[in-house]
Amino acid sequence: MANSSSRLAHQFDDLLQQQEASNLGMWAFLATEVLFFGGMFAAYAVYRSLYYEAFVAGSQHMDVLLGAVNTAVLLLSSLTVALGVHAVQRGDNATLTRYLLMTIALGSVFLVIKGFEYSHKYAEGLIPGIRFTLEGPNHVELYFILYFVMTGFHALHMMVGIGIMTAMIIMTRRGRFSPEYYNPIEVSGLYWHFVDIVWIFLYPFFYLIRVHP
Amino acid sequence: MSGHHVSRKVYVAVGLALLALFVLTVGIAYIDLGPFNIVVAMTIATLKALLVVLYFMHVRYSSRVTWVFVSASFFWLVILLVLTLSDYFTRGV
Amino acid sequence: MKTVNEDALQKNYITAAYGIRSWLLTRDHKRIALLYLISITLFFFVGGFFAVLMRLELMTPQGDLVSAETYNRLFTMHGIAMIFFFLVPSIPAVLGNFLLPMMLGARDLAFPRLNLLSWYLYMVGGAYTLYAMVTGGIDTGWTFYTPYSTGYSTTNVVPVVVGIFILGFSSILTGLNFIVTTHKMRAPGLTWFRLPLFVWSQYATSVIILLATPVLAITLALLGVERIFQVGIFDPALGGDPILFQHMFWFYSHPAVYIMVLPSMGVVSELVTCFARRRIFGYKFMAAAVMAIAVLGFLVWGHHMFVSGQSVYAGMAFSALSFFVAIPSAVKVFNWTATLHKGRIEFRTPVLYAFGFIGLFTIGGLTGLFLATLAVNVHLTDTYFVVAHFHYIMVGGAVMGYLGGIHYWWPKMTGRMYHEGWAKFSALILFVGFNLTFFPQFILGYLGMPRRYYIYPEEFQVLNVLSTAGASILGLGYIIPMIYLLWSLRKPRTAGPNPWNATGLEWLTPSPPPTHNFDKTPIVTEGPYAYEEKSANGE
Numbered sequence: 062m063a064n065s066s067s068r069l070a071h072q073f074d075d076l077l078q079q080q081e082a083s084n085l086g087m088w089a090f091l092a093t094e095v096l097f098f099g100g101m102f103a104a105y106a107v108y109r110s111l112y113y114e115a116f117v118a119g120s121q122h123m124d125v126l127l128g129a130v131n132t133a134v135l136l137l138s139s140l141t142v143a144l145g146v147h148a149v150q151r152g153d154n155a156t157l158t159r160y161l162l163m164t165i166a167l168g169s170v171f172l173v174i175k176g177f178e179y180s181h182k183y184a185e186g187l188i189p190g191i192r193f194t195l196e197g198p199n200h201v202e203l204y205f206i207l208y209f210v211m212t213g214f215h216a217l218h219m220m221v222g223i224g225i226m227t228a229m230i231i232m233t234r235r236g237r238f239s240p241e242y243y244n245p246i247e248v249s250g251l252y253w254h255f256v257d258i259v260w261i262f263l264y265p266f267f268y269l270i271r272v273h274p
Numbered sequence: 275m276s277g278h279h280v281s282r283k284v285y286v287a288v289g290l291a292l293l294a295l296f297v298l299t300v301g302i303a304y305i306d307l308g309p310f311n312i313v314v315a316m317t318i319a320t321l322k323a324l325l326v327v328l329y330f331m332h333v334r335y336s337s338r339v340t341w342v343f344v345s346a347s348f349f350w351l352v353i354l355l356v357l358t359l360s361d362y363f364t365r366g367v
Numbered sequence: 368m369k370t371v372n373e374d375a376l377q378k379n380y381i382t383a384a385y386g387i388r389s390w391l392l393t394r395d396h397k398r399i400a401l402l403y404l405i406s407i408t409l410f411f412f413v414g415g416f417f418a419v420l421m422r423l424e425l426m427t428p429q430g431d432l433v434s435a436e437t438y439n440r441l442f443t444m445h446g447i448a449m450i451f452f453f454l455v456p457s458i459p460a461v462l463g464n465f466l467l468p469m470m471l472g473a474r475d476l477a478f479p480r481l482n483l484l485s486w487y488l489y490m491v492g493g494a495y496t497l498y499a500m501v502t503g504g505i506d507t508g509w510t511f512y513t514p515y516s517t518g519y520s521t522t523n524v525v526p527v528v529v530g531i532f533i534l535g536f537s538s539i540l541t542g543l544n545f546i547v548t549t550h551k552m553r554a555p556g557l558t559w560f561r562l563p564l565f566v567w568s569q570y571a572t573s574v575i576i577l578l579a580t581p582v583l584a585i586t587l588a589l590l591g592v593e594r595i596f597q598v599g600i601f602d603p604a605l606g607g608d609p610i611l612f613q614h615m616f617w618f619y620s621h622p623a624v625y626i627m628v629l630p631s632m633g634v635v636s637e638l639v640t641c642f643a644r645r646r647i648f649g650y651k652f653m654a655a656a657v658m659a660i661a662v663l664g665f666l667v668w669g670h671h672m673f674v675s676g677q678s679v680y681a682g683m684a685f686s687a688l689s690f691f692v693a694i695p696s697a698v699k700v701f702n703w704t705a706t707l708h709k710g711r712i713e714f715r716t717p718v719l720y721a722f723g724f725i726g727l728f729t730i731g732g733l734t735g736l737f738l739a740t741l742a743v744n745v746h747l748t749d750t751y752f753v754v755a756h757f758h759y760i761m762v763g764g765a766v767m768g769y770l771g772g773i774h775y776w777w778p779k780m781t782g783r784m785y786h787e788g789w790a791k792f793s794a795l796i797l798f799v800g801f802n803l804t805f806f807p808q809f810i811l812g813y814l815g816m817p818r819r820y821y822i823y824p825e826e827f828q829v830l831n832v833l834s835t836a837g838a839s840i841l842g843l844g845y846i847i848p849m850i851y852l853l854w855s856l857r858k859p860r861t862a863g864p865n866p867w868n869a870t871g872l873e874w875l876t877p878s879p880p881p882t883h884n885f886d887k888t889p890i891v892t893e894g895p896y897a898y899e900e901k902s903a904n905g906e
Contacts, residue, residue, distance in 0.1 A: 071883075072468075072475035072552070081337075082477045082551040088340055089543045092347035093581040099351040100585035100615055103358050104600070107611055110362060125300075132296055136322075140289035143280075143330045150279050190596025200606030206598050210589065254330045258323045265315035269303040273311070339550060350578045353665050358614045361669070361681035 068242045080244045087248045091255050094218075098259055101211050105266060108203045118197045119204030120270035122187055124178060128268040131174050132260065138167035139257040142250045149243040154233055157246070161230045164253065168223045175216050179209075208267050215263060218256045225249045280329065288329040295322050379782070379879040394479035395882055400465035401780070402486050407453050407461065410493060411845075413500075414448030417441045419842065422804075422835040430822045438821035439506035440522065446509030448500075451531050452493055454765050455623060458630030459541055459576075460489070462772045463569045465780060467545055469873035469880065470563050472554025472889045477547040481540050488537035496530030499523040508819065510620070511587070513601035513612045517594040525594055528587045535584045542576030545569050554872065556891035560651065563871055563895045567654045568633025571661040575622045575629075579665070583619035586612065610675055617668035625664040627761055628728070629657055631768020632699055635721045638771055639703050640896040641869045642718035643710025647896050648702045656695035656702075663692045673744045682741055689739035696732050700725060715867070716790040720771030723798050727763025731756060734809065749819070752812025755805045763801055770797070770848065775867070777852065782860030782878045789851045797844030803837025870897050 073079040109116045145160035179188075186194030188209065189202040229249050232238065238246060299318040307314060328334040333344055380397045383389075390398060421441050424432040433441065464482065468475050476482050499505065505527045507516040516524050549570050553562075589600050590612070599605020601612040640647050647653055669677060669685030703725055712718065734756040737743050747753060778784055807830040812818075816827050823831065865874040872889050873880075893900070 070479075072473065072477065072479060074888075078551055082547050085339060085343070085550055086478060086543055086547045088343040089546050089577055090539075092343055092350075093539050093543075093577050095347040095351055096354065096578050097581035097585050099354050100582045100618075101589075102351075103354055103615065104589070104611060106355060106359060107362055107608065108606075110359070111608070112606065129296075129300055133293065136289065136292045136296060139292075139326060139330055140285060143285045143289075144282065147280065147282055147285060190592075190598040200599075202598060203600070203606055206592070206600055210592060214588075251331055254326050258326055261322045261326070262319050265299060265303070265319055269299070269311075269315055271311070272303045273306045274304075346574075347578070350665065354582065354618055357666065357669070357681075357685075358611070358618075360684065361610070361614065361677045364678040364680035367678070367680065 068237075076242060083244050083248055084251075087251045091251065094255060098211075098214070101207070101214070102262070105207050105211065108200075108207065112198070112200045112203060115198045115201040116204045117271045119201050119208070120267060120272075122182070122185065122195075123208075123268045124181070125268050125272055127174055127178055128264055131171050132264045134167050134171050134174075135257050135260050138164050138171070139254050141167065142253045146243070146247055146250050149233075149238050149246050150240055152240045154236075154238060157238070158230055158233050161226050161233065165223055165226050165230075168219055168226070172216060172219055172223075175212065182209075211263060212267070215256065215259050218259070222249075222253050222256050225252065280332065280335070284329060288325050292322055292325055295325075378881065379877065380882045381781075381879055383882045392483075394475070394483055396464050396468050396476050396479065396482060397780070397880065397882075399482050399486050400461050403456060403460040403464060403489070406486075406490060406493065407456055408849075410448050410452035413497070414445050414453060415842065415845065417445035417448065418838065421445065422838040424821055425823070425831045426835045428823050428825050428828055433821065435821050436506065439508075439819070440504035442819055443505050443508050444500050447496065447505070447527065447531070449761075450509055450623070450627075451534055452489075452496070454627040454761055455538060456489065456541070457627075457765065457769045458634065458772060459545065459569060459572055459626075460486075462565075462634065462769075462776060463545060463572075463630065464541070466776065466873055467548060467566060467569055468552070469876065469884050470566050470871060471548065471552055472557060472872050472885060472891065473548065473552040474883045474885070476544045477552055478540075478544050482544055485537040485540035485544070488533055488540070492530045492532075492534030492537060494530075495533065496527055499526035499530060510616060511590060512616075513590065513593070513607075513609045514603065517590060518597075518602055518604075525591055528591050532584055532587050532591075535580045535587075538576050539580050542573035542580075545573040546577065549573075554889050554891055557872075560654070561891055561894045562654075563633075564636035564647065564650070564653050564657070565630075565633035568629045568636070568657050571657040572626050572629045574658075574661050575626050575664065579619040579622040579626075582615055583623075586615040586619070589615075610672065610677055613672050613675055614668070614677075617671045618665070621668040621671060622661075622664045624757075624760065625660055627765040628768075629660060631724060631728075631765045631772075632657060634768040634772035634775070635703060635724050637869075637871070638717045638721040638775055639706050640898060641775070641867050642713045642715060642721075643707050644713070644898045644902060645706055645710045645896070646894075646899060648705035649698070650894065650896075652698055653702055656698045659695040660692060663688070663695070667692060667739075670739050670744070673741055674748050686739055686741045686744075690736065693732065693736060696728075700729055700732075714791075716785075716787060716794055717771045717775035717867075719791060719794040719798075720767050720774065723794070723801075724764055724767040724771065727759050727767060727801070731759030731763055734759065747812060749817055750812035751808040751816050751818055754818050755808035755812060758805045758808070762805070767797075770794075773852075774848075776873075777855070778862030778866045779873060779876075779878050779880070781856060782862050783855040783858050784862045784866060785855040786851050789847060793844050793847035793851075796840060796847065800837050800840030800842070800844050804834050804841050805837070807831070807834045807837070868901070870895060870901060 069076055069079060073082065141160045141163045145157050145164065148156035148160060182188055183192055186192045187205055189206050193202060195201060226249060229246055232245065295318050299315055302314050303311065327344060333340055380395055390402065393399060420433065421438065424430065424438060503523050505522045505524055507520050507524060511524070511528065549566060592598065593600045593602065599607040601607040601609050603609055636647055636653060667685055667689040669681055670689045673682050738747060738753065738756060774790060811827055811830050814827070816823055860878070862878050864877050875889060876884055
């Protein structure tokens, strides 16, 4: 196993230790991410409880259908990442590459749709601080500020995720991974799933506040 | 490598369950449940997050340390939300 | 225990490679520690410079040295430089970086490249903040309270906030590295309850860093959005709630107090045991106490906001919770005292700093209880009592521990011994100067002198002059160690592997240690601080 021992960094005794360390490192990083988004969720909770009517009014301007498509797209992308990990565990790097490409494609679809939504908001004058013309209930801007900040940071994480997945494809093509060594794939997957989880909450919080008649 | 191998079938089943919960959350949003709309939406979102964490992120098969890390981040999130909101919900009482 | 011949032929981490590139691209945790040592010392003197100007201004009741606007900038930039760029990274980034892998019997931290990245993030954040300070500064107070910081201040708020945002990542990466290293890279036999308390304190600190810093990051990001786009996230005129900013800010900044002081507690535990030649009293309680402080520290942030307009019920809850932090803190103080009790104490320089820490931290902690009491707090809010209180914790506590640690591990880091006479003298100077500077401020605050003013009524002048006089002595206490420590570098490397005859894996290596720390991974068979056994063996 000359191939995998060259993957061993000098500070570790063996690949198992190295793999456990990098997994744990990603989990520790995700804990900070939970609190990073948690700060925004706290602001959301406070302002939604203070200005519920404004949040209802703001959410009427969301495109529920586009949001739904995006949710489905992201859930599917999580599945492709999971299946990619499954492929590399069996040493099937061709399938891994395919799943990673699908993940990137789905992530890009998400971002393109998000871009459309943002540009609609601009056209309708719903972007506080840049172009805001809505005459709504008191403090309806707060809904839109939080919408843009939270979905914006989420989209930024998506872009980083797409970058990471691209790097993973390059590493796969260079034959870096084997059933003995595929830790970067697993760790990148953890990050991707986390970003997906954030959206799982963002979708009902912004699109589904009151859609019933 | 020691990573637990989850079968393809489980992944696909979890993926389908996620999509089903997603359809459910959209569907229920169209029914007027009064204050319970948000409760249902939150419950379904939490269930989806749990499925992702336990199966896609392999926490179900992971070491105790991973469990501790996941629970800790959730616990600290609760501290942030509960103590902050405790101020807002008791103002002017 | 086997000791290594200090004159071993192998190269140490300093002589392993030469040239500026070998330092700037290093992944050796010990070299990165030295890079941090130099950078944070720089920021310490930047922050100290602002303090000097403030104390000079406050010698007289009138504003004769600086204007009100300048004074606002001075106390703001003093706080920012000292807290974010010196105290928060001080012990973890310097001593922790250097010692944690060695105390664990590891060759390096788990992620050496991330470690280097975190130093670069520190430098970028620091350079950005320095630039913002030089080109106009910032006058919001280190707390950046809205709506002043977003709607009214005309100073460089956004650049400073960006600098601190970047710095936050540096902090987070260090914490992440320490946590993973402690979990995964302990030597064979080194179980959790055989870890030195220094490691426990670094671990607890890292937990706080990981879970609190991201909230500061998002809070500052929201502040930046509000100021740049002039929207109302926290601005009451636009429906925002400035108290929400305070909640989110203190969710980080109260635990940050423990980021600053817990590492010092770890240092003190090492010093007390070594120089009393005794096992620590109540080891498990000491380990549990740092973890308890780390958790409880997250539940009390509202005591910074008693008069801010938060609900009085929340205030009562935060006040009550604050008292709980006193319990593990007191456990630590009692156990150090019990360790010293009946010990044959060797009065060397490091332990003098440890004594300073214990006494001053106790005063700082007890006055903290006054401030946690809702009704007393209303009287003392924003007075010099608060200023004195947190300086007793941060300077009397954190800085004392830091300097004690530097003196204790200096021979390990450099291979050189400093001049013991000068070192003892300057520890004494520091203690006297510190108390003379800050004790009068307790009285000033009790008498009602508010903080953050550049002028004051005449009756406060005597105490203010005393405080300024103390500050000049205190300044000397910082400059003398700089001189004799640097001077020691001219001497030959004769400190030997274990000049204090201490326990702990780091002392098994030559001084300075080789790049890979240990020729052979040590195997641990006993708990920490086995000093009684060491004496019994005649060592």
